[in-house]
Each structure stands twice: as structure tokens, then as C-alpha cells.
Amino acid sequence: MAVVPQTARPEGRSSSSFWTVARRDSLAGFLFIAPQLIGITLFVLIPLCLVFWYSLHEWNVLANTFSYTGATNYQMLLEDPNLPSVLGATAVFSAGLVIFNLSLALLLAVLLNQKLAGITIFRTLFFSPVVVSLVAWTIVWGFLLQKNGGINGVLLVFGIEGPNWLREPVTAMISVIVVQVFKNVGLNMILFLAALQGVPNELYEAARIDGAPRFKQFRRITLPLISPTILLTSIITIVGSLQVFAQIAVLTQGGPGLTTTVLVYYLYQQAFQFHFFGYGSTLSIMLFAIVVVLTFAQWQMRKRIVFYES
């Protein structure tokens, strides 16, 4: 019975010929998405237009002036002596984070996919930093990484004098990357683990009969089959790495010098510490452009690296 019995519905609207099933569906659809759509318009689309509009203006908060200056802020961006360091720090941070995060996540997922008693306890513990408050996690790592902190204390027990981790350029960058990776690698680990468990066991059995060594099985069977997950996690992780702010603000405040001043932190300083809202908006546009380009590039790579689409 495909036709709704009209007489069974007492409301007048259903008996009118205007409210066909398709029309009622359209109305329902719009009502269902209305909160999200209005929210996106208000909190994403309008701000995105505004940030572009602001970037074309010189905005002096103290004098309360807001004047159109065209591309001046973009000119300033190109001539900003800090920009090479900031972009360099951002690139090193993101690249280091993604490589370290994805390889550690994959290693942990492979280990957790073994038949061992008590493996879920390990899974729980590796995942636990994800639910620890981000700033609490960062504070305790900052405490551990002090010159006379726990890590150097342990090193000294073995007769090694550790560096002042957060105050030297190279170790400061390594520190912020490592702190962030251990905090969140559990998420990617779980996604990889789910992907690994989705690989049919018969494939491995067939490979074993053919005498393929474990490493070859991993490279020829596992990696191609989980490549959609690798792509997805790398997009999420790269976009996430460009948003890292709290760790930098708490651990190094962008220092020493500008060595850990990533783009988001620089944007925050320019806009909310020095009140250069116009220039801050220009930096926002650049951040947006980087995210779009990277996501698009990875999406294109899908055809090259993803062998199997589920």
C-alpha cells in the first residue's frame, strides 16, 4: 500500500492538494537542517567574508579608525621579516607531527592487533592521554621538560646531562611535537586498528601458503588495504597540526626567538596581543589558503596512493 490514506489524518493540511509528499519532505528537510545551516552562515560564512574584508583594512584599535587600504596588508605580509621563520616553524612542526604521529599510530595499531592476553588493557592505556585535559597534559610535560625536571633527572641518573629542552631551538621544536603526538596519537591508533581488523584473514593465509615473509605481507596486503584510512588520518592530522595553539602558548610562548612560533600562534599575537586586527585577518586568510591547498592536494593524491576504496 503506497498511498497514505488521507481520511485517516484529521489535520486539514494533509487533505489539501498543495502538501504533496515531495513538498512535505522538502519542508521537513529544510526544518531539520535549519539550525546547522543558520549556524554555519552566522559563525562560518559571514566571518569568512568579514575576515577577508578586514584584511583589506588598516585597523587602529586605539585611535578607533578603520580605513580601506587595499592590498597593503598583503604587501606587508610579503615583506614581514618574521614570515619566513613563522612559515618555516609551521612547516617543520606540521611535517614532524604528521610523520611521527602516523608512524607511531601504525606501529601501535599493529602491535595491538596481535593475539595477546590483556591487549585491551594496553589499548586503554595508550588511548588514555586523549581524554586527559589538554592543558593539564601540557603543564605536566612542561614540568618534566624543565632544566631540573623529571626527564633530565632520569638522564642524570645514567650520567647524562640533559639540555634545557624548552629553551633551545631544536629541542624546543622536538618537545612541542612530541608532547602533541603522545597526547593524540591514540585517536589515529584506534582508527588504524579498526582498519587492520577489517582486513580479511584469508588474504594473510593465502600469502603464508605462498611463503611470503611477514614484512612483505605487510607491504603488499596490509598497507594497500588500509590506505583509505591512512589518507583520512593524514588529512585530519595535518589540518589539526595547523591548529595547535595551547601547547605552544603554555610550553614555549613561541620561543626561543621565533623557533616555535607557528602560524596560529603568530596570528594570535598580532591580533589579540598587539591588536593588529587587519594584519591578523590577513594571516587568517593565509592560514585558510594553506588548509585548503593541503586538503585539496591530498584529496588529489587519493587516486595515486589509495589502492582500494571501500
Next chain:
Amino acid sequence: MKAEFSPRRRVFLYGLLCVLLIPFVFPTWWMVTSSVKPISDIFAFPPQLVPERYDWTTYSKVFELQPFVKQYWNSAYIAALVTVGTMIVSSMAGYAFARIRFPFANAIFMVVLLGLLIPSEVTIVPLFQMFLKAGMVNTHWPLILVPIFGAPSVFATFVMRQFFIALPAELEEAARVDGLGRFKIFRKIALPLARPALASVAIFTFLHSWNLYLEPIVFLSSADKFTLPQALTQYTDAYGGPMWNIQLAAATLTALPVLIVFIIAQKQFVEGLAHTGLKG
């Protein structure tokens, strides 16, 4: 790759797992134990893995120096509102995108997905100006409204849509034939089936709100409005250096409740996050 292991191999695997576990577990242990050591012992050499002496006065200082109970409440109620709000908004939108045919559905979905591409940091300057004009700076409104309706909820909508697409539609079609309206079908049939997806949406939304840092420090300026992440870093001495023992005590109070809930419900947490539309 699954196979039974020889005893030697098993010992090796357990050993490797335990070594790898150190950086994941030790910081939490070090945070809790250091927070109860007297200040003279927290940088002691050799490091005390288990406190030798205890000093509980640090914990009372956490509450004396800042309105910490108020700040705890702020974080908790904001996260609760954001979580419930996001569940409602994203399940409705996700359901519509998955099930209901309406004009421009695909185009609108693309526009909504744009929210995934725009980190909230990109729009923080105009959002600050908008909330300033609305008189909502130094209130909690930006921390509640933007996550529920703005970019952060888009990911939740996406997860819900994927879940509803994978859900067989026969039950709902039967209900339609019986003359049930769209909203009733959604509330009585689809939503109860979507419990696993809603649970994982709830978990990551709560964690996202609980961890928010940039937005609070941009929007909030008075201590009784602060949220926990922001409050933790405010325990500083006259020179701006951190008062480590107090920060660690406050960090412990912030982290432990969520950690305990996680350990009790770890199966739902981990599997919920793994099995919701993220598989590819």
C-alpha cells in the same frame, strides 16, 4: 598477521609494549604524585617516583588563589550544554542529509562541509568583533553558540549522516506507510537506533569543549568567568613563573574525573570512536 606466538616472541612483544607505554602513562602518574609532594621535593634528585613525604596544603591553595569551584562549574556546564546542543543539531542535520530528499540538498551539504575546512582560528578575529558588538565578550555565549552551531558541529553532522546512510531504511519506510510524520519517524525510530553514533558524537564534543583554550583566552577576561584550561595557567608567582605544585594539583583535579569515567567506560569510548563512519 594473526598467529600464535612462541614464548620468546611473546615476552619480546610485552616488553616492547611496556617500554612504548612509558610516555603515555608516566606523565599522568608524575602529575598526580608531584602534586602531593612538598614543594622542596618536586625537583629533588634523584627523582622520587613515589612521594617520600606528603603535603596536602597545595590542594587548599588551589581553591584559595582562584575561584576554582566556579571555574570548574563553568567548564562543566559549558561542555554539557555544548554536548547536548551538538547532539540535537547534528543528528537532525545528519538525518536530513542522509534520508530526506529536498531541493539543493547536495549543494547545501557541500556548504556545510566547508566548515570542516575552516579551522576556528581562521575566523577568530571576526567572531571576536561580532560578539563584541553583541555585548557578549566576557560571557560564555561564544563558547556555547559557536561549537553547537558553527564549524565544530559539522564533523558531528558528518558522522551522523554516515551512520544514517549505513542504517537500513526499511523500518522507517514501513512507518511512513503507516502515516507517521518525518519528525516522529526521526524521534521514535531513527534516533534510538543511532545511539552508538550519538555516544561517540557526545564523547568527542565533550572533549573538544573541555579542552578549548584559544577561544576562552580571547573571549574571557575575568577570573570568575574562566574555564579550567585557562585557569590552570593562571597559578603563577610574582614573576610570572608557574607555581608548579599548585598547577599540578589543579591539573590533577581537572584530569582525573574524566580519566576515571574513561577507564570505567573505555569500551564505549574506544569502539564508539572507531566505528562511526570514520572507517573510510
